[in-house]
Amino acid sequence: MSCNQAEVNQRQGRKLLAMIMIGAGSGVGATIAELIRAIDTADSKGAMVVAVNQLAAAQDAAAIPTLITVLGYNNPGASVAAVNGLAALGDAAVPALLEQLDGYNYGARAWAIRALALIGDPRALSVLLDTAKGDFALSVRRAAARGLGNINWSLLAPDQRAILQENVLQVLTEAAISDPEWVVRYAAVAGLQGLAIAWVEPNCQMSPLLNCLERVCWNDDTAAVQARARLALEALAS
Amino acid sequence: MxxxxxxxxxxxxxxxxxxxxxxxxxxxxxxxxxxxxxxxxxxxxxxxxxxxxxxxxxxxxxxxxxxxxxxxxxxxxxxxxxxxxxxxxxxxxxxxxxxxxxxxxxxxxxxxxxxGDERAIAALRSLLAGGVAAAVAVPGKPHLVQPYNAVLEALGNLAARDAVSDIAPFLAHEVAQVQNAAARALYQLTGDAAYCDRLVDRLQEPNLQLRRSAMMDLGAIGYLPAAGAIAATLAENSLKLIALQGVLETHLQQSGFPTAGLTAEARQVLGLMDELL
Missing domain, CATH: 1.25.10.10 (Leucine-rich Repeat Variant)
Incomplete structure (x- = not known):
């Protein structure tokens, strides 16, 4: 690439970044159909990011199928915007996310699970449990482990809640100790902290959880994971 | 491939x-x-x-x-x-x-x-012979005549202080990744944070590859003041987490963890990492 061409590309890139940063507000006034059309007709990755940001900012349930489709476009900027849009829509996005969870496209699946993890709806529990346990892709296991610490338990009846919390505890302690990837163990530790804080019944399973965190804090071979476990123990002690 | x-x-x-x-x-x-x-x-x-x-x-x-x-x-x-x-x-x-x-x-x-064996320093420095003028692309290949990035990074890791004058000219090489590698090495060899600020500026580059490589360089040298900028740059969370792990672990080592407790800075980096999971 010649120097001039590189300069032109850089200038175009800067312009796009600026567009992205102001982009979220400038779709005001457009209908959802128009915002969706803008995504269908986006002619570059940057234009796509701008269009998805605008659709996400509209916070309209009619945008859900399109936002989910975007997760499979292999455009990280657009996917981040779509995940944030879906997460902001919350419970309304959960049935479609679960239904369209694509088992074959790992990229799209990772983004969808990230959205489900951020929403924390218990309907996603079985997907998040299976994913944290054994998904092929470490980034997907990571997102699922974090999501298991972010469940809105008040949506479940107490008896159901107790059984499912036990499942979550088992999966997260297993991941925190045995996952081969440091970042998954890190996410599982963060998830355990979230689970402990969300627990409604006092000290029901606190001791295996704390034992697990202690073990990670002193034995993990990755300092970042040890530090996260220390942080969790301190948060739970106070 | x-x-x-x-x-x-x-x-x-x-x-x-x-x-x-x-x-x-x-x-x-x-x-x-x-x-x-x-x-x-x-x-x-x-x-x-x-x-x-x-x-x-x-x-x-x-x-x-x-x-x-x-x-x-x-x-x-x-x-x-x-x-x-x-x-x-x-x-x-x-x-x-x-x-x-x-x-x-x-x-x-x-x-x-x-x-980390300094016996390698002389041979690595010899690959920089001819300086920037010699560091040109091989026709028809996607690389320069020598693996300059790897050589510069290795000299930084090996604490090759005598090589500073060999390395400094590469800050002006036409390939941005080579500039980054030089900045990274010079920070390791001199401790001068101005070199890291060049890498932090790179996190605003329009080009994703350049943002990624600057981020990984900052993680590799564990430059704590860059933690917020790394978390905020437009790039994949997976890579940001690896870079922040590098920053965090360098700091943990310097602050005597796990014998000593978590510092406020460590807590801050952990908070940034949590947001990226």
Whole structure:
């Protein structure tokens, strides 16, 4: 690439970044159909990011199928915007996310699970449990482990809640100790902290959880994971 | 295109035993098995002497040739040796810096940087001969005449303070990644934070590759003031987490963790990492 061409590309890139940063507000006034059309007709990755940001900012349930489709476009900027849009829509996005969870496209699946993890709806529990346990892709296991610490338990009846919390505890302690990837163990530790804080019944399973965190804090071979476990123990002690 | 190591470990990484891997590397009938065994020994940190001997022998392999004339097995063996932490292999890796294959030289330079043995410094510096004027692209190839990034990074890792004057001109090389590598090394050699600020500025680049490489450089040198900028840059969370891990762990080591408790700075970086999970 010649120097001039590189300069032109850089200038175009800067312009796009600026567009992205102001982009979220400038779709005001457009209908959802128009915002969706803008995504269908986006002619570059940057234009796509701008269009998805605008659709996400509209916070309209009619945008859900399109936002989910975007997760499979292999455009990280657009996917981040779509995940944030879906997460902001919350419970309304959960049935479609679960239904369209694509088992074959790992990229799209990772983004969808990230959205489900951020929403924390218990309907996603079985997907998040299976994913944290054994998904092929470490980034997907990571997102699922974090999501298991972010469940809105008040949506479940107490008896159901107790059984499912036990499942979550088992999966997260297993991941925190045995996952081969440091970042998954890190996410599982963060998830355990979230689970402990969300627990409604006092000290029901606190001791295996704390034992697990202690073990990670002193034995993990990755300092970042040890530090996260220390942080969790301190948060739970106070 | 070489196979993605991550894919291999997930697909079949657990199925080899150490003895099998060493045997696979020592036979010559199946080149694919040898190539995989070399990678596997590095991935699983098998540092027993039979493994080291087999890997050192593989550095002089003549059988496994790429269509471009390169030596794929040598590349993998050099990478593996960089992970095993045994400095007795340094002279063999230094000889690889003269190999015709650019990628063997690159892998060897990276391995030498990782092993931290200053006997490698003179040979690494010799690859910078001719300075920026000589550091041009090879016609028809996607790389420069020498693996400058790997060499500059290795000199930084090896604390080669005498090499500062060799390295400084590369801040003005036309390839941004080479500038980054020079800035990274110069920070390690001088402790001058101004070099890191150049890398932090790069996190605002429109080009994703440049943002990624600056981020990984900042993580590798553990520059704590960059933590917020790394978390905020437009790039994949997976890479940001790796860069922040580098920043965090450098700080943890400096602050005496785990004997000492978590500092406010460590808590701050952990908070940034949580948001990226």
């Amino acid at each position: 070489e196979p993605d190591p991550q894919q291999l470990v997930n697909a079949e990484g657990e199925s080899l035993t150490v003895d099998q891997a060493i045997a696979n590397l020592c036979q010559t009938a199946d080149g694919g098995l040898r190539y995989y065994a070399a990678w596997w020994l590095g991935r699983f940190r098998v540092s027993e002497s039979e493994a080291l001997q087999a890997l050192v022998a593989a550095l002089e392999d003549e059988n496994d040739r790429a269509p471009d004339g390169g030596y794929p097995l040598r590349r993998n063996a050099a990478r593996a040796l960089g992970k095993l932490g045994d400095r007795t292999v340094v002279p063999a890796l230094v000889r690889c810096l003269d190999c015709d294959d650019y990628y063997v030289r690159e892998s060897a330079a990276q391995a030498l940087g990782a092993l």
